[in-house]
Amino acid sequence: xxxxxxxxxxxxxxxxxxxxxxxxxxxxxxxxxxxxxxxxxxxxxxxxxxxxxxxxxxxxxxxxxxxxxxxxxxxxxxxxxxxxxxxxxxxxxxxxxxxxxxxxxxxxxx
Amino acid sequence: xxxxxxxxxxxxxxxxxxxxxxxxxxxxxxxxxxxxxxxxxxxxxxxxxxxxxxxxxxxxxxxxxxxxxxxxxxxxxxxxxxxxxxxxxxxxxxxxxxxxxxxxxxxxxxxxxxx
Numbered sequence: 001x002x003x004x005x006x007x008x009x010x011x012x013x014x015x016x017x018x019x020x021x022x023x024x025x026x027x028x029x030x031x032x033x034x035x036x037x038x039x040x041x042x043x044x045x046x047x048x049x050x051x052x053x054x055x056x057x058x059x060x061x062x063x064x065x066x067x068x069x070x071x072x073x074x075x076x077x078x079x080x081x082x083x084x085x086x087x088x089x090x091x092x093x094x095x096x097x098x099x100x101x102x103x104x105x106x107x108x109x110x
Numbered sequence: 111x112x113x114x115x116x117x118x119x120x121x122x123x124x125x126x127x128x129x130x131x132x133x134x135x136x137x138x139x140x141x142x143x144x145x146x147x148x149x150x151x152x153x154x155x156x157x158x159x160x161x162x163x164x165x166x167x168x169x170x171x172x173x174x175x176x177x178x179x180x181x182x183x184x185x186x187x188x189x190x191x192x193x194x195x196x197x198x199x200x201x202x203x204x205x206x207x208x209x210x211x212x213x214x215x216x217x218x219x220x221x222x223x224x225x
Contacts, residue, residue, distance in 0.1 A: 004152070034213065043200055043216040044153070045112070088153070096141055096160060096204070098214055100153040 003027060004091050006101035014109055019076040021104050023089030026070070032092040033065055033072045038103065039085045047074070047087075079108045113137040114217035116201050122223045123191065131186040131220050133201030142184040143202040143214060144176060153200065159184060191224045198222075 005024045013019045021035075032051050036044035050056045050063040050072065062075040072091075076083055086103040093099050113136045123129050135142065144156040158166035159178040173195075175187040184201055198221050202214040 036216075043112075043198075043219045046213055046215065049213055090153075096143075096158050096165065096212075097155065099155075102150070102152045 003093065003099045004089055004101040006087075006089050006104045008102055009105040010107045011104055012107045012109065013079050015079060015081060017079050017108075019079045019083065019106055019108070021074040021076070021087050021089075021106065023072045023074075023091075023101055024070055025072070025089075025091045025099075027091065027093045027099075028067075028070065030070075030091045030093050033063070034090040034092075034098070035061075035063060035074045036088040036090060036100075037085045038088055044088055076106075079106075081108045081110050084108045112215040112217065114201060114203055114215055116199075116217035116220050118220060119218060120221045120223075122225065123188070124225055125191060125193070127188075127191075129188045131188070131199055131201075131222075133184040133186075133217055135182055135184075135201075135203035135215075135217075137203055137205075137215065139203040139205050139215075140181045141204045141212075142178060142181075143204075144184065144186050145200040145202065145216075147198040147200060147219070148196075157186075188222075191222075193224050196222055196224045 034049045035047045038044045050065045056063045060077045064073045088103045089101040141160045146154045156170045157176040177185040198219045200219045201217040204212040204214045
């Protein structure tokens with residue numbers, strides 16, 4: 001069983017729509033959760049992190065965490081073509097151990 | 111720019127070569143990481159150094175040898191690699207904290223091709 005699962009996509013949304021990216025994880029002891037964005041040929045860059053159940057908003061991005069369901073999601077409001085990238089979910093499963101999903105490719109069409 | 115630099119950015123090497131990848135962080139962090147990213151696979155953690163001491167070695171073949179001379183520099187020495195080692199090698203750093211963990215910041219990566 002994969003530790004962190006994401007749908008590989010591509011997830012296609014029109015410009016201006018809400019993109020919803022989902023991630024599930026297997027380790028119930030995980031305490032912190034991260035979303036990274038990776039453009040083709042580039043390295044991952046942090047979008048946001050979340051530690052507590054509920055929602056955390058930062059600009060057009062909202063991370064949602066449900067530890068009981070072992071589920072974390074990222075919502076992107078007013079999606080732009082520049083948001084087209086692969087979004088990586090990462091889960092901290094222990095001291096300095098970050099486990100990544102394979103990523104969801106997002107395509108935002110003008 | 112994240113404050114983490116890597117050199118070289120691209121590397122082509124034969125299976126009998128010896129080369130080294132270099133990573134430097136300018137963030138005042140005290141933990142550094144090497145990851146491997148292959149196509150269609152998640153990022154694989156290779157090594158973790160905390161306060162210049164190796165704390166994680168994820169069953170990486172001995173043809174990969176890390177070195178951390180101080181908290182700002184990390185090297186990955188490569189020797190007799192195989193074509194399947196071709197990948198993007200990413201360095202990251204974070205501030206060493208217990209508990210919930212700390213955000214890792216990535217360098218631009220080294221794209222390695224082994225012929």
